[in-house]
Ligand SMILES: Nc1ncnc2c1ncn2[C@@H]1O[C@H](COP(=O)(O)OP(=O)(O)O)[C@@H](O)[C@H]1O
Ligand SMILES: O=C(O)[C@H]1O[C@H](OP(=O)(O)O)[C@H](O)[C@@H](O)[C@@H]1O
């Protein structure tokens with residue numbers, strides 16, 4: 510197991526952690542609705558947070574991701590149209606609030622004083638690669654070390670704590686991103702309601718990353734707000750809409766089946782399940798909500814016979830070429846022709862350290 514990538518400088522007290530992007534391989538978005546997913550942590554992109562002890566508590570705006578200075582109206586408007594109003598500052602602020610409240614409720618004392626938080630990220634913005642929770646996850650790791658409380662915050666509870674920062678902002682999301690960002694590697698997750706109600710977290714089963722075939726990641730600069738994408742479906746689900754309820758159950762079944770398919774290395778079945786997963790999402794959300802470019806990414810991959818689906822709520826696609834390298838070559842050519850970026854997925858192994866593992870309920 511690898512430690513979550515961190516750097517610290519004992520003399521200055523500076524702590525820095527990375528958290529990686531993730532791919533929802535099967536079952537998403539049923540994680541938002543007590544379903545199941547299989548997700549993996551990828552080294553292609555990451556966010557990092559740096560904590561420096563300071564007299565005051567400061568959250569530093571990122572010079573480009575939290576832009577507040579513009580050349581003029583045109584610059585401001587085009588920036589807001591492309592990237593939206595928000596950056597990482599609101600995530601870090603919300604996280605400070607929920608972290609403090611979590612610790613107060615658990616009687617975890619925070620000795621160590623104030624800090625200045627800053628962040629960096631190369632995760633393409635709002636493309637369903639979980640750039641939002643990567644920033645929060647890296648911040649959590651900084652706090653766990655800064656306040657020396659890693660042994661007091663159970664690994665299973667960490668994803669929920671990360672998610673609550675986004676919930677605080679009214680962003681609808683599920684736990685899959687946060688679980689795999691905390692655990693690393695490949696994780697099968699079951700969020701069944703009884704378990705969630707009982708413990709506040711699901712069943713998280715790390716799987717051997719060598720079970721995975723070569724996967725490809727396709728993305729485009731096409732930010733979409735995952736919270737907004739989920740709004741309508743969430744409302745319909747809450748209203749008991751039969752179609753949405755049964756579709757979510759079908760998607761959750763895909764992850765369950767996918768778990769045994771992966772264990773058997775039955776890759777032709779894996780390809781079918783990936784395609785089915787996207788097809789159900791498409792019926793539930795509708796083409797307008799998914800966006801033409803996002804659908805095109807899936808279709809370009811399928812045009813060469815690759816299996817494909819969204820990694821998250823839209824913006825990036827995971828593709829699998831069951832016929833091997835010659836098909837992967839065709840995929841690369843088709844993506845190039847369509848103006849899309851494609852790259853092999855680098856899977857990051859689990860990075861829980863000994864102190865983390867001791868907090869697991871099963872240990
Ligand atoms: N790359 C980024 N840099 C700064 N803030 C980000 C970035 N990505 C997401 N955010 C913040 O998180 C919020 C939710 O993003 P979301 O749509 O979930 O993106 P993702 O698919 O990357 O998780 C955004 O509105 C923004 O406030
Ligand atoms: O719709 C999905 O598959 C996911 O959407 C969100 O992820 P994002 O990377 O922000 O698009 C959400 O956080 C996940 O829980 C969903 O599974």
Ligand SMILES: [Mg+2]
Nearest residue numbers: 639641642735
């Ligand atoms: Mg997100």
